[in-house]
Amino acid sequence: MITSRDRDDILISTVIRLIKRRAISNLKNVVGKTHSADIARWFPYLRPNEKSILFNLLVEHGQMGGVMSELNREDRNFFLQESDAAVLVDIFHSMPADDVGDILADLPEEKTQQLLKLIKGKTSEDVEQLLQFQEKTAGYIMTPNFLALTEETTAAAATEQIRELADIEMVFYVYVIDHENQLKGVISLRQLVATKPDTPLKDLMTTRVFSVHPGTPQEEVAHVVSRYNLLAVPVIDDSIKLIGIVTIDDVIDVIRDENTEDMLKMAGTGDVNITSKSILKNTRARLPWLLASFVGGLIAVYVIGIFEVQLDRLAALAAFIPIVIGMGGNIGTQSSTIVVRGLATGEIDLKETWKVLWREIATGASLGCVYGILLGTFAKFRFSKVEIGGLEFAWEFPIVVALAICVNMLIAATIGTLIPMFFKRMQVDPAIATGPFVTTSIDVFGILTYFTIAQLMLF
């Protein structure tokens, strides 16, 4: 079976061949038949001079606007640097204002102002309006292009309006406003089609409209849209004036981005850019997150130092350090991931803290017992007896490691559950705290528990 990935591969190699042979008219043909989102995916496979050829062709062909919205940052910057301001401005005029805003926000302030001056008319106003809102809010991701009509408009007149619109990408809803631009209701395109032509919108509209504010975080916008199965959500300001809408295609991007962000935060990679090739940027983003783990490691050096005498007398103790730490770290990661993800999707609520905590503690205890018994048995086979200062211990050492694993897994599950819950309560993103914090504190607790148990039973 040919998958869509295979088809992509075939197309990409064809395109590369055509560009190499400078077969521009064939290339035009392929470009004309391909979706912008697919064309944008060719660029990472091209050399700089090949990129330029394709960009020129897309500009001539009037297809660059669509492709621009879908390009990755690297290729987009390549194009922005290569192109004249006049060409860019033309392209920006053919793009939705929210996509233009997104690109401009990424440029240095100077360059943004320069381009904004060149982009004239409605697009410029729209973009400037968007740029005033904070990144990752409804105001920032909304589009100011929507269809809003007054309550007295008839269904027929509304249909006529839709016919005349050209620059609105996706119309699903007609918003109904009063003379002060205040949002009064909403009608789906389907309702509009299915009604008598002379009905005024006010008799058709649903007055219970789900809406968001420009300052609403994009994550919450995504929640509203997905929870109520909407295709778009209106953005209203404090005086209930309709200022934009967020459409579902942008919400899907938000969900993907938020998930990526969460995963990277949980792995403690900082604000890393997955596609970036810069080693310096990569190193700089990841360095501080490793610091937590480094400091934890130094604390471990001191903790183990306290028990240097015991280690000197029984070197076998050292051999079990990695497994005690490792099992704790793993179950801690399990618990914290379950909690972080549950909090993010709303499946776990802070009100359920005790319920979740109880489940995780009980699970930690059960798993701890299972692996404790296994490790104890292993230790008994590996070291049938240990000798400390002339005394022989037949059973104490296996019991020490068994207890250490069991107690440590229990503690790890507890910490793994509580840290994200605590951060959530403090209104810090739980994902941020999970990775380095949990593993490091579990390492230190684990070592302390292990050596304390050993101290009590063997020395």
Add this chain to the structure above:
Amino acid sequence: MITSRDRDDILISTVIRLIKRRAISNLKNVVGKTHSADIARWFPYLRPNEKSILFNLLVEHGQMGGVMSELNREDRNFFLQESDAAVLVDIFHSMPADDVGDILADLPEEKTQQLLKLIKGKTSEDVEQLLQFQEKTAGYIMTPNFLALTEETTAAAATEQIRELADIEMVFYVYVIDHENQLKGVISLRQLVATKPDTPLKDLMTTRVFSVHPGTPQEEVAHVVSRYNLLAVPVIDDSIKLIGIVTIDDVIDVIRDENTEDMLKMAGTGDVNITSKSILKNTRARLPWLLASFVGGLIAVYVIGIFEVQLDRLAALAAFIPIVIGMGGNIGTQSSTIVVRGLATGEIDLKETWKVLWREIATGASLGCVYGILLGTFAKFRFSKVEIGGLEFAWEFPIVVALAICVNMLIAATIGTLIPMFFKRMQVDPAIATGPFVTTSIDVFGILTYFTIAQLMLF
């Protein structure tokens, strides 16, 4: 500012109070004004007898169908167990076939067959058709309710058809088919509205339709919908017959579920249910994943055993085991998470293996140098000199730990990059391999590297 979460909280406490006071008519009022998705979220806060009261009210009110689709598994099972088959069948008739299929697939085979017999007519056929497809495929998540018309239909006739449809939830597209049900093209509702009434559909339709097969994995369906900004994608069988559509609201659920699955796999939690309260199920799901880490830990016991003599002579060696392992584990997790997420979103392609590997190796080397120097300096302050068999070493020990961190972080970044890439190439889900595999192999490699360097420089 009142967030939507605050509003939820206020509403929930009101509802609980009304149920406690048995204020059924007030409760009816609140229920009538609330979206099904919100009502579904009240149940986790109710006691069993309160749940029953609310369920009864929803059934009487004819609102149970909408709420059912949104309930979590636990509350849904509570309701399914409590209700008569006749009541259930009524509710199923009011629900979209894909939601009914989803619920039935979750029940024991017997119960499913029993209910299917009771559900008659079109719903039953539709559901049976869906149930024949594998979970997590397009066939399984599609809805068989869509609007398909022949090429000769005029725009006016199509509009008339839309007017008459009642049971299709979301109409965005009209699909155009020939007399053999083969998919020929598609028209958006907006295009239909914006055209002359007597135009036949074949003159309006786009013939380049993005479609999927019933066996297409749901993840790929989500890719197609989000890549091409579609609101729905048609599902066609091998003879190009249109058999269903997957709508964007279901795609959003797919994206969320796939992301949850990926995160849980990466944390090595197995097929755990975030909301489940069963400790036994939780333990059973997580046990096997911890085994990888357990076996890795046992190998570590042996590896350290090889160097028992060295440990006996220099106990300080043991103190640095956790930090060497920890830093390696952390940078390995960073690399593997970046790669797994990049592969999942398509930002990283297998063709770029060498490019990504080079970046990760270089980043690992840089970070390794930074932390190596830091740890060496720390070791020099902590142990200004070490004594082995009567000989004093002033600089060798700090150099050993510095080198160990540096080499280990480099190896860890490499392993963390290569393992998910390798699994992807072998067509195994990379997320599954990342957690326990990477950490365990890094632990073992890290210890081996550390002691080998120590052996070479100190003994």
